[in-house]
Amino acid sequence: MANLSGEARITPDIDAQRLGNLALEDSSTDGYIFNSQADLEEIKMQRQAIWDLLKYLGTHVLREGINLTKISLPVKVFEPRSFLQRLTDNWAYIDLLEKAVNAADPVERMQYMVAFVIGGLRRQTSTLKPFNPILGETYQGIYCSGWRVFAEQISHHPPISSWQVLDPEGKFQFSGYGNWKASARGNSIKGQQSGLNKVSFSRDGAVIEWELPSLLLRGILWGERSLKYSGTITFRDELNALQCDVTIDGSKQSFVSSLWHGKSGAKKLDQLHGTLRKGGKVVSTVRGSWLTAVEWEEGGLGSSSLRVWDAAKAPVHVPKPVTDPLPSDSRFRQDLHALQEGDQDEAQEWKSRLEHVQRSDAAMRAVGQQAAGL
Incomplete structure (x- = not known):
């Protein structure tokens, strides 16, 4: 066990x-290497x-x-x-x-x-x-x-x-x-x-x-x-009329962000940029890298920035x-336990068994749903 x-x-x-x-x-040019x-x-x-x-x-x-x-x-x-x-x-x-x-x-x-x-x-x-x-x-x-x-x-x-x-x-x-x-x-x-x-x-x-x-x-x-x-993460707080759009992948940085990073910074694929709006009005701007840090700037370009996350320092x-897990807890899986013990052959055998059980269960559920007209 x-x-x-x-x-x-x-x-x-x-x-x-x-x-x-x-x-x-100075962050990476192609994400995490x-x-x-x-x-x-x-x-x-x-x-x-x-x-x-x-x-x-x-x-x-x-x-x-x-x-x-x-x-x-x-x-x-x-x-x-x-x-x-x-x-x-x-x-x-x-x-x-x-x-x-x-x-x-x-x-x-x-x-x-x-x-x-x-x-x-x-x-x-x-x-x-x-x-x-x-x-x-x-x-x-x-x-x-x-x-x-x-x-x-x-x-x-x-x-x-x-x-x-x-x-x-x-x-x-x-x-x-x-x-x-x-x-x-x-x-x-x-x-x-x-x-x-x-x-x-x-x-x-x-x-x-x-x-x-x-x-x-x-x-x-x-x-x-x-x-x-890559892509844009949109954070929404409808109660307080807040929306923050954060775009990751420096190759697609906005004009405003390029003023911060310069021409070379626009090619840093791990970098991000975004704006926080309240009622449609920009109240803060964010920049950073998902590898290193996140910084917020208030009041437009030239204002001081606040680094709220720093990967080098953050614990x-x-x-x-928990001491009383359900019987269905992941840690009771035989394949995981075997791999933890370094026995790849046993882990592979248990993995195959569990996958067979899953396929059998799925087939029985399909039959039951069909019989019930679902």
Whole structure:
């Protein structure tokens, strides 16, 4: 049985210290580059496993692409965690959410929320894939602050996860759902966790909503591996007439942002820019990089800026497992436990068994729904 003990941790982000000491103008030109020794070793192992899989599937995959949520991958490309637990990596800088909860000014609250979400993107730079959750699988965790995490897999095809982060004092409720879509074509993977995220604040009844951007992972089979996000994240607080549009991918920066960064800065794909409006009027401007930092500027160009998130200095928060999990908790999965113990053969065997059970259950549900006229 998997070990359910553990402690909630607040740790420094060692990898971020390498990136976070850079000025925004000196950040990467192609997103996050996987070039550490550990990354390179994992990538070498993954590529061999993927090439073996491609030989099995056929070369048409390279031409036509494939939906990665519907294919059984070898355990060599996985980390010993379920996607439900991996979700919490997005909330590693949860102290920023706490600052948002305690902020009396709605504008300041929105600024912290934007930094909380952007910071979470840089935590998704693992080379390993989490295990796909089984329908009905759950995960429960708790942060040092006492905030509790509840996650559940509510759909198999399409794969949809839902979650809540709750404060025992009732100051807020963070909830959402995600339908993870990923497709491979040639030497890259394009993916997105589509679905609404929202935080409800009891202080004034406000609700802030947003969705995550798409990502592109290059160098799957050969060459340098890199990860970049692109798109616009729109944060909305209808109660206070606030909207913040943050665009990621410096190649698409606006004219105003180019005045900040200069001509060369417009090519930095990890950089972001955006405006916070109240009732349609710009009240603050944001710039930064999802790899390094988020800065807000009040009062237009030339005003002093405030860095609210700095990856080189910000602590990383990791929830600990609860001591009384449901029997459906991710940590009871035999394939995960075997991989944690380093037994890839047993992990692969259990993974195949569980996938067979999922397919059988899905077939029986389809028969039952047809019989019921659904």
